[in-house]
Amino acid sequence: MHSIRMALLLLCMAAAAHAQALAGGDIKVGGIFDLTGITSDVGKSFAQGVRDGVQWTNENGGINGKKIRLIDVDYGYKIPEAVAAYKRMVGDEHVIMINGWGTGDTEGLKAQVNQDKVPYLSASFSGHLTDPSKTPYNFFVAPSYSDQLRAWLRWVKDDWKDKSRNPKVAFFYGDNAYGKSPIEAGRRYSKEIGIDLVDEEIVPGAFQDATSQLLNMKQKGADYAYINVTTTGVSTILRDAKKLGLATKFGSNPYGFSEALPQVAKEAAEGVTGVMPHVPFGEKVAGMKRLVDFHQKNHPNDTHDALYVRGWTYVLVWTEALKRADKAKALTGEGVKAALETFKEFDVGGLTEPVTYTSTDHRPSTKTPIYQVKGGKLVKVAEYEMPRKPEWLGL
Amino acid sequence: MRSGEFHTSYRVDMAIFETARARWILTAFLVVLFVLPIFGSSYWLDVLNRAAIAVIAAMGLNILTGFTGQISLGNAAFMAIGAYTTAWLANRGLPFVIVIPVAGITAALAGMVFGVPSLRLKGLYLAMATLAAHFIVEFAVTHWDSVTGGVAGTSVPFPSLFGFTLASDRALAFLILPACILHLWFAKNLFRTRVGKAFVAIRDHDISAEVMGVEVFRFKLLSFGVSSFYVGVAGSLLAYQARIISPENFPLSLAIDQLGMIIVGGLGSVLGSILGAVFLTVLTELLRLATGALSGTFPALIQLFAPLKLGVFGLTIVLFLIFEPDGLAAGWRRVRNYFRLYPFAY
């Protein structure tokens, strides 16, 4: 027993030494993605976007000549796996920054990234990550979930034609940090603009059937409902609602709403609105050409969606920050953070709103477009800009 | 060259180390084990710590399932109880010498509560009751926001003792490894005492044991208690090691994995718990390294790590059950006896 255990340990240490030897003079960036967990339906497209963006950057000059090495892992949307991956990336691989994913793990790691001074760009748009006085090393590229919900609520108010009463709204959200992220902001804003929040329904992370929750909502008579889960969950809710013959109008957040939704939910998705901070793939904006060309060259047979575009925009933002930090000869965690905070209306070619970070405000933008599914296609119907209220920072 | 074991007194028969050489080998191994954390990289220290925690948990489960024959799927729940107790107490500034035993005792009490069905249920039915216990505890943890932080989880400060903090994986190893050795030592000795033999009697034939005067229910409860204490301590150390705990740290698959560890290692054997836990923990890491290294050439492999881990675990369990039902410990003993008795066959 002793000899076997010794041999195993020696083997493992040799392997570790070998792995470390492989690293060269590249810039190491960590990537924590969900490819197999409960949000993998959107996680995979995003990861592909990031990988492609990195490959394109390396093929087009890198970071002032240096290549990026993306060290990516699949953490299956499990917080312990993310923590372990983080420890490996920072402790062993010494990555300079991390492109992360989920709300639960990002919020869980926020103290750690602050201590280790590792800029963390998460796909999570949680409002809790926007206040640099609390989370100075957290960034993301979109209006926060809270601002997005506010924008949708404004759309509801504008869409509601009956002047005799306020519109009644319900929230559907997952039983995790991601689901709960914008809810408090939504509650307060509903009161502020005269919307009656009549019901809140919680769904588990993965579910087959939302009928009992929908029936509850029907009892409360909601006219509109906002769904804060991912595409698979939104589809289940929409289909169950249709089966129950509900007249409620549904809306979704940007991880539930994309080109994939009409494909999965089919006719149940008709008329559903959604927040889309990143444009659909193929939209006619200046920055799309790069993506389309890359797609043509490398995987012309795949379909891509707004999540893929989102991954690309993230790479465009942080490679720009790396370039600025490198020019300032400050290619460290703090240097990259400082570089990000010099972004003023940084243009990403129309793929999303221009990005601004300051040392007191990590909200990149507050303008949110609202799209709707019409005839199976995504069509822009409105756009709302939230004021940058200081009391909303960190909410 | 030895030609077999010939014991001439009860004392020698009950001894843990059959020869002086075994004692020396173990001492040397322990020395190396304690020197290792000084040199290890932070990744492998993490693995070492997690393996040691798994060993403690597997040992606990083995006491209950391997030695006492009570099938339990509630391990993850007891680990959660130990971990959340630790988080709650540590966040109030208590030193780890108090926190860890208290966490263990809390888990032990919970274990005894969930052991009550064992009075009337056996086999599959007991497994079902413990499975239900898992879901009930999971529900409680997820919804008792004020104490557990709900789904977002709670963070755990470093273990401290009168101002002295263990602030890194390296330092934690010097807490976890001795704890592990201590628990294994206690377990080994437990089965030389009356209590341990009562456990084994219950496993082998509980009706006969009752007839012989072993108070079956009392010892079953005690077994649940001791086992859950071990698992609670493992959960407590996990809380310190992971720094952030949430319900996701304790899914049902954790309990199933631990059952797998003791099956692969060998039911009813202290050595089996060690081998099983280390084998499966290291296997996971080797898989991770393999998929990571090969993902340069085959990027799609990263996506396969999760199903691979699941599949290889399951396959290992199935293969061991078909071909080596008594586990690695039995295999090790066969190999050791072969070399010890060479060139004789027995």
Add this chain to the structure above:
Amino acid sequence: MEFFLQLVLNGLVVGSIYSLLALGFVIIYKSSGILNFAQGEFLLLGAYVFLAISSMHAPILAALLLTFAFSAILGIVLERVVLRPLIGEPIISVIMVTLGLSSVLRAIVQGIWGTDTRPLPTVFSLEPIQLGPLPIARGYLYSAVAVAVLLVILTAFFKYARPGIAMRATADSQQVALSMGISVRRIFALSWSIAAVVSAAGGVLLGTMRGGVDGSLAILGLKVLPVVIVGGLDSIGGAIVGGLLIGVLENLSGGYLDPVFGGGVKEVAPFVALVLILMIRPYGFFGKVRIERV
């Protein structure tokens, strides 16, 4: 009142799928005494195989029959390769081997198809049928009818058909059955393939009702345990009643208690029921009481 009825109705329909799953479990237990924790994975695999075949543009009926054929063969193969060597081993080994098997099957599905949702061809339109004041989804209705038909067929099979009677005989006592000339080996193979097919049917129904298959179908496997405990491990009638009961219980507790506890009650309610039944009537409502003799 309407709320209550709607919940009950939904519960009955969802419960009918649970009954199918439980049936498979009970069939295997009844004939070979083995507890198959991989039953949920038979459902999962059935759903995905159906997806694979129908996405090759095969007509629905052909896809269905091919899926059933696949499941039948899978059942036979697994019984032969995995379970046969474990005859006579202690119960924990049998439980663990089926748990290991469930992991392997789940890993295979995840490895080949990934975890995202794959849409299935639309079999039922989403427009609900009105039963009085309550709308029911078409898919649910068809599923309930299909389950009822299957149950009638299976009950008749076990009562009147020779293989069915042979299976019941084997369940009672393998040695006596052998001495009567029944090939116990063939019975085992038959029971596993029937169980796999029944679960695959459940998977196909569930997939078509939801419009797609995804990895979350795997969690259904656990729900079968409260059902068979409530109904009785070796009772077919119990599996049916248990499935419906658990389905209704889930929906009622979800509908009335979720707002109180903030969600999650739906998932834990079947297990609370499980504990209660184990305390009061461990052998379920219809199971045979096992008496231990020294």
